[in-house]
Amino acid sequence: MKRKVFSVHTSAKKSWALALGIVLLLAFCSSAGSQPARLNVSYSSESPGSLPVWIAKESGLYARNGLDVQLLRVTGNVAVMALVSGEVNIGLMGGSAAITSNLGGSDAVMVAAGQISTDYSLVANPKVKTAQQLKGGIVGVASIVGSSMTATLYALQKLGLGTKDVNVLLAGGTPERLAALRSGRIQATILSPPTSFVAEKEGYNVLLDVIAMPLPYNSIVSTRRFVRENPDSARRFIKAHLEAVNLLKTDRETGIKTLAKYLRRTRDRHLLEKSYDISVSDTIMPRKQYPTLAGIKSIADSLVKTYPKAATARPEDFTEIGFIKEFDDNGFVDSLYRK
Numbered sequence: 001m002k003r004k005v006f007s008v009h010t011s012a013k014k015s016w017a018l019a020l021g022i023v024l025l026l027a028f029c030s031s032a033g034s035q036p037a038r039l040n041v042s043y044s045s046e047s048p049g050s051l052p053v054w055i056a057k058e059s060g061l062y063a064r065n066g067l068d069v070q071l072l073r074v075t076g077n078v079a080v081m082a083l084v085s086g087e088v089n090i091g092l093m094g095g096s097a098a099i100t101s102n103l104g105g106s107d108a109v110m111v112a113a114g115q116i117s118t119d120y121s122l123v124a125n126p127k128v129k130t131a132q133q134l135k136g137g138i139v140g141v142a143s144i145v146g147s148s149m150t151a152t153l154y155a156l157q158k159l160g161l162g163t164k165d166v167n168v169l170l171a172g173g174t175p176e177r178l179a180a181l182r183s184g185r186i187q188a189t190i191l192s193p194p195t196s197f198v199a200e201k202e203g204y205n206v207l208l209d210v211i212a213m214p215l216p217y218n219s220i221v222s223t224r225r226f227v228r229e230n231p232d233s234a235r236r237f238i239k240a241h242l243e244a245v246n247l248l249k250t251d252r253e254t255g256i257k258t259l260a261k262y263l264r265r266t267r268d269r270h271l272l273e274k275s276y277d278i279s280v281s282d283t284i285m286p287r288k289q290y291p292t293l294a295g296i297k298s299i300a301d302s303l304v305k306t307y308p309k310a311a312t313a314r315p316e317d318f319t320e321i322g323f324i325k326e327f328d329d330n331g332f333v334d335s336l337y338r339k
Contacts, residue, residue, distance in 0.1 A: 042083070
């Protein structure tokens with residue numbers, strides 16, 4: 001009898017221990033699974049074009065979607081190199097940089113639109129009031145390839161000028177180009193709000209507004225490899241990005257406060273409002289965030305001399321819109337605006 005009692009008691013202990021082990025294992029797995037996915041996300045300029053990633057971080061949208069996002073400022077062509085190397089997972093950068101990199105053999109692709117047209121103005125020295133007066137002058141650009149260069153060439157063409165009529169100089173980012181304009185080192189450059197408004201207020205001439213030029217201006221870029229190997233993180237990011245775009249369009253005050261914080265401009269309320277309203281308009285920042293195929297084609301066409309295969313490339317070759325389409329087809333984007 002004692003042996004039987006001992007056997008039952010031992011069996012109960014084993015069962016209890018097994019059950020406890022399963023509970024602990026499930027708790028561990030649940031805890032591990034609930035850990036936010038860490039992402040390095042870059043943005044290339046301190047301008048209103050970076051608002052989607054700024055407000056997603058500031059408002060907690062990334063965190064609420066299970067992401068631990070580290071925002072990094074990585075400018076110019078360095079941004080796409082960091083992306084391709086894996087140091088950055090997703091970047092907000094000029095779509096032209098992604099297209100150029102892709103044509104060069106990388107798997108960089110646009111996964112969301114960001115902004116599909118520019119908010120640039122070609123701003124010139126106060127003494128330069130006409131296109132003819134710009135001839136022989138120096139025009140500053142951010143980089144040899146990218147949105148700044150593409151918009152500059154477009155603006156010159158609209159003014160009846162070409163690269164043979166002016167000297168193009170690499171002058172750095174937006175603050176550096178404004179400084180070069182002020183010092184007289186360059187005679188004209190492309191500027192975005194609010195810097196373009198500041199320059200105009202100081203007496204510099206706006207030779208041409210390049211607003212609404214179809215262009216993958218500030219695009220959300222990743223690599224096919226990252227999307228393929230990390231579909232859950234990519235999906236979460238795109239969801240947070242769509243929510244950020246919605247927040248920018250429906251909560252103007254929060255958006256302007258975020259812009260003021262990152263631009264470190266708390267006193268220029270009028271300039272901030274003007275810049276904000278242009279940058280988040282539907283013509284520049286679409287709600288459904290599909291990249292602009294016409295804009296992509298215009299960039300590819302401009303690169304044919306350097307990359308002959310650009311002539312036969314399809315605009316779709318530079319995009320990976322599966323997640324955008326998923327959130328569009330299931331009604332998620334429309335539901336955001338019904339709220």
